[in-house]
Amino acid sequence: MTYIRPKFRHPDLPKNDLGYTTREYEGSLSTLCAGCGHDSISGSILQACFELSIPPHRIAKLSGIGCSSKTPTYFLGNSHGFNSVHGRMPSVATGANMANRDLIYMGVSGDGDTASIGMGQFVHVIRRNLNMVYIVMNNGCYGLTKGQDSATADAGSKSKAGSVNPFQPIDLAGLALELGAGFVAQSFSGDKEQLVPLIKAAVSHPGFAFINVISPCVTFNNNPGSTKSYDYVREHIEATGKTDLVPEKSEILASYESGTGTEVMLHDGTFIKLEKLAVNRDPFNRMEAMNALRNARNRNEILTGLLYIETETEDLHHTINSADRPLNSLEEEDLCPGSAVLAEINEDLR
Amino acid sequence: MPNSKVNDFVIRFANVNGTGSASANYLFAKAIFRMGIPVTPKNIFPSNIQGLPTWYDVRVSEKGYLGRREGVDLMVCVNPQSMPDDVLSVKSGGYFIYDCTKALNPALIRPDVTYIGLPLMEMCLREFTDPRQRQLFKNIIYVGALSALLDIEFSVLEQLLAEQFVGKEKLVAMNIKALNLGIQYIHSNYAYPLDIRLERRNLVGDKILIDGNSACGLGAVYGGATVVAWYPITPSTSVVEAFESYAKKLRVDKETGKRNYAIVQAEDELAAIGMVIGANWNGARSFTATSGPGLSLMNEFLGLAYFAEIPTVLIDVQRTGPSTGMPTRTQQSDILLAAYASHGDTKQVLIFPSTPKECFDMSAESFDLAELLQTPVIIMTDLDLGMNDHMSESFEWDDKRKYNRGKVLDASQLEEMPQFGRYLDIDGDGIPYRTIPGTHPTKGSFFTRGTSRDEYAAYTEDGRVYVRNMERLLKKWNTAKETVPAPFLYQEENKSPYGIIFFGTSTFSAEEAIDSMHASGLVFDAMRLKAFPFNKTVEDFIYSHEKVFIIEQNRDAQMRSLLINELNVNPQKMIPVLNYDGMPITAYAIMALINKNLSPALNASTSKILS
Numbered sequence: 001m002t003y004i005r006p007k008f009r010h011p012d013l014p015k016n017d018l019g020y021t022t023r024e025y026e027g028s029l030s031t032l033c034a035g036c037g038h039d040s041i042s043g044s045i046l047q048a049c050f051e052l053s054i055p056p057h058r059i060a061k062l063s064g065i066g067c068s069s070k071t072p073t074y075f076l077g078n079s080h081g082f083n084s085v086h087g088r089m090p091s092v093a094t095g096a097n098m099a100n101r102d103l104i105y106m107g108v109s110g111d112g113d114t115a116s117i118g119m120g121q122f123v124h125v126i127r128r129n130l131n132m133v134y135i136v137m138n139n140g141c142y143g144l145t146k147g148q149d150s151a152t153a154d155a156g157s158k159s160k161a162g163s164v165n166p167f168q169p170i171d172l173a174g175l176a177l178e179l180g181a182g183f184v185a186q187s188f189s190g191d192k193e194q195l196v197p198l199i200k201a202a203v204s205h206p207g208f209a210f211i212n213v214i215s216p217c218v219t220f221n222n223n224p225g226s227t228k229s230y231d232y233v234r235e236h237i238e239a240t241g242k243t244d245l246v247p248e249k250s251e252i253l254a255s256y257e258s259g260t261g262t263e264v265m266l267h268d269g270t271f272i273k274l275e276k277l278a279v280n281r282d283p284f285n286r287m288e289a290m291n292a293l294r295n296a297r298n299r300n301e302i303l304t305g306l307l308y309i310e311t312e313t314e315d316l317h318h319t320i321n322s323a324d325r326p327l328n329s330l331e332e333e334d335l336c337p338g339s340a341v342l343a344e345i346n347e348d349l350r
Numbered sequence: 351m352p353n354s355k356v357n358d359f360v361i362r363f364a365n366v367n368g369t370g371s372a373s374a375n376y377l378f379a380k381a382i383f384r385m386g387i388p389v390t391p392k393n394i395f396p397s398n399i400q401g402l403p404t405w406y407d408v409r410v411s412e413k414g415y416l417g418r419r420e421g422v423d424l425m426v427c428v429n430p431q432s433m434p435d436d437v438l439s440v441k442s443g444g445y446f447i448y449d450c451t452k453a454l455n456p457a458l459i460r461p462d463v464t465y466i467g468l469p470l471m472e473m474c475l476r477e478f479t480d481p482r483q484r485q486l487f488k489n490i491i492y493v494g495a496l497s498a499l500l501d502i503e504f505s506v507l508e509q510l511l512a513e514q515f516v517g518k519e520k521l522v523a524m525n526i527k528a529l530n531l532g533i534q535y536i537h538s539n540y541a542y543p544l545d546i547r548l549e550r551r552n553l554v555g556d557k558i559l560i561d562g563n564s565a566c567g568l569g570a571v572y573g574g575a576t577v578v579a580w581y582p583i584t585p586s587t588s589v590v591e592a593f594e595s596y597a598k599k600l601r602v603d604k605e606t607g608k609r610n611y612a613i614v615q616a617e618d619e620l621a622a623i624g625m626v627i628g629a630n631w632n633g634a635r636s637f638t639a640t641s642g643p644g645l646s647l648m649n650e651f652l653g654l655a656y657f658a659e660i661p662t663v664l665i666d667v668q669r670t671g672p673s674t675g676m677p678t679r680t681q682q683s684d685i686l687l688a689a690y691a692s693h694g695d696t697k698q699v700l701i702f703p704s705t706p707k708e709c710f711d712m713s714a715e716s717f718d719l720a721e722l723l724q725t726p727v728i729i730m731t732d733l734d735l736g737m738n739d740h741m742s743e744s745f746e747w748d749d750k751r752k753y754n755r756g757k758v759l760d761a762s763q764l765e766e767m768p769q770f771g772r773y774l775d776i777d778g779d780g781i782p783y784r785t786i787p788g789t790h791p792t793k794g795s796f797f798t799r800g801t802s803r804d805e806y807a808a809y810t811e812d813g814r815v816y817v818r819n820m821e822r823l824l825k826k827w828n829t830a831k832e833t834v835p836a837p838f839l840y841q842e843e844n845k846s847p848y849g850i851i852f853f854g855t856s857t858f859s860a861e862e863a864i865d866s867m868h869a870s871g872l873v874f875d876a877m878r879l880k881a882f883p884f885n886k887t888v889e890d891f892i893y894s895h896e897k898v899f900i901i902e903q904n905r906d907a908q909m910r911s912l913l914i915n916e917l918n919v920n921p922q923k924m925i926p927v928l929n930y931d932g933m934p935i936t937a938y939a940i941m942a943l944i945n946k947n948l949s950p951a952l953n954a955s956t957s958k959i960l961s
Binding site for chain 2: 024028055056057058060062072073077078079080081082083084085088090091092093094095096097098099100102103120121124128316317320321322323324327328330331332334335336337338339341342345346349350
């Protein structure tokens, strides 16, 4: 079967500040199953980058292995991408970021890629506060190998084949909070309205930004009894509030109702506006976020939205005091100490 | 022959790990070096922080032989744990120096060994009050005693101490006091100097004394490495430590205080190599250093870097395997694992340094090589080269030299191109053009993957396209044969039906063995390998000899297997010469094995020459 994406685009497609339409942010046609949650997330990433007017070549997409990790082919075709090995995307992203601190690093992973084989790298990339966006497309199962439970499948969740998962799930958002991530959000692939601003905020956050996105697997985990099916997620979702990202140059929108929302000023001067916060939610309190997440789980509910944000954050480059210029732009004169210095070194070794 | 033992002997120090003996022993070795006499120190240490026996061998060789030599002429034993074995390892006619504060067990007395007792503990208790000083200065006292027994120039020791403790005059004075305690004790109690002794020479020239790991770290600084990711593992740890210590001095921006490098200590070797690949993909020169267990873990990523064609530099400081093996002993046993690292059809470029100078040069050059070939380059050093000080040619750098970044397209080149294809072989050498992320808004982006792809980096499961790509990789491999360092031939024309091949740290002992065998009338042609893939010279050398001896330090003759496999030569004529007990190979072992093969009758005469 051949899919051909029509080349025609409506001439009145909206343009962003760079004069680009969403077309400049598209990738090749998805080969995932029709209705896959991952494709919606790809669409949200595309939309967020378009709305932020990011030059596509200033983003690097990185992934591991699995259905989720295939998606970087399907968005941002003008960006370099790196589909690495299973569970090891964080290390590749770390090296890439060390080489050039000026690009935006968009990491995409799955629940197998992150919570099982990649758990070691996931926790360490959080620990180092690498400046990147890390999105997990979380469907609770292994798609490419045909539906085995993953480590994020809820205990008691039923697979398509009818078996019940006996193991406790790993709560990735809870783990990210526990390990000190400075930006932790949770969302649902079917809620673009919530997801796009979250991705925009994550991109603007100058440190590690984690978004766990429940993304139903239509083929292997969308059956009754599954806690990661579209129906189940829609019925059990509980939003923390509405998030919006306000670019620096924009005025703060007047529709903002005082008393029901809050603003977070980010490093680059942009604001994240959190509207209609749920009762008792404080996005600046890590302990409170961990409690809220745990309480929601106890009620069999999925807490979505921005769970926690740190306004002051220092990424890995800051920690290790590396140069402001991207290291990949340094040349001989910056790097090579030369023969005179070498002569002194020789002398010290005689 | 009264002078036969001048500048030609082996001293072994037997110490307790963690008692500060290493710096005293180094002082001893460096003093001999400063007297212009070729010297080879080797630290034989346990995988332990404190308490286990550790030894330090110093070979002094007027002829400049730098390999290990069996047989201890003088033992300095300050470790009661190892004393029974240490007494046995002294050559007949040799000397045994010990701490006579406690009487020697009569069972340890050999009639053919001369015993020299030094009341080290007693002197330290009397002369020093601080417990740590009492322990440390024991070592300096025996260095003082040795200086009297062996004729080490006192001014040389003084100068070395002054250099070591710049600005700490009190420490210098205390060390001098300890040295004098040893000297005076010998002067009042023993005849000196011994028949084994030192005489100043001018045989060192402008050579330097440094370990291979430091040389690798410095080479990486000069080669332009900016991103270093690593996981600590013996014996490679000091490569990155050396890089860091040089970079702190040489790579910090004077105005901002910021670093023109980034070092990340990874969570494991998987992450370390992943970071290196990510950084190289993004246009920085990046490397990691590891040892056997780390190399095993890195295999998956090395396959990705091979197949996705990402420059990668890896320094493998080999140790004794398999598994955890003997972590503080040397071997050359990662060769096959490195050469074919990862599943599927993979071949990796290997580089074999044999001196600190080569560690420096090859580390610096490996970044050019990796970027030229867009593939991993693995520098195969080992514990012996990496962690021991070696007398080496001094380092050189040509200030006109520019880094060769290989086929990297910039924005204007992309503008001029009709179409960019990441895996298109435009030049016919199998090496395609690459772009660095962020180069151009609309041109030159591509998707890097470990899956099969076409010339334009698009995913494919078309077998024909896959084969085309694999064949191009083979073409690139053939290009690599002429790009990697060529082997070193010891002769312009062959003069023997027998050839000897060696590489890395087998070199010193192999050269010594060839010299000695030559003296007894056995002539060989010799070749030192510097890299894999093997070029035509390697093939010709093997084909033009009846028998070829391959000297290496592993059980399974891995280099021999690699040569047979890659060059399709007759295994019958390829004779393995192996040592794999964890200690550096010796000339004697090489001669014994070669002679055993060539003529069993020769054995007797060889052992005579050696004794």
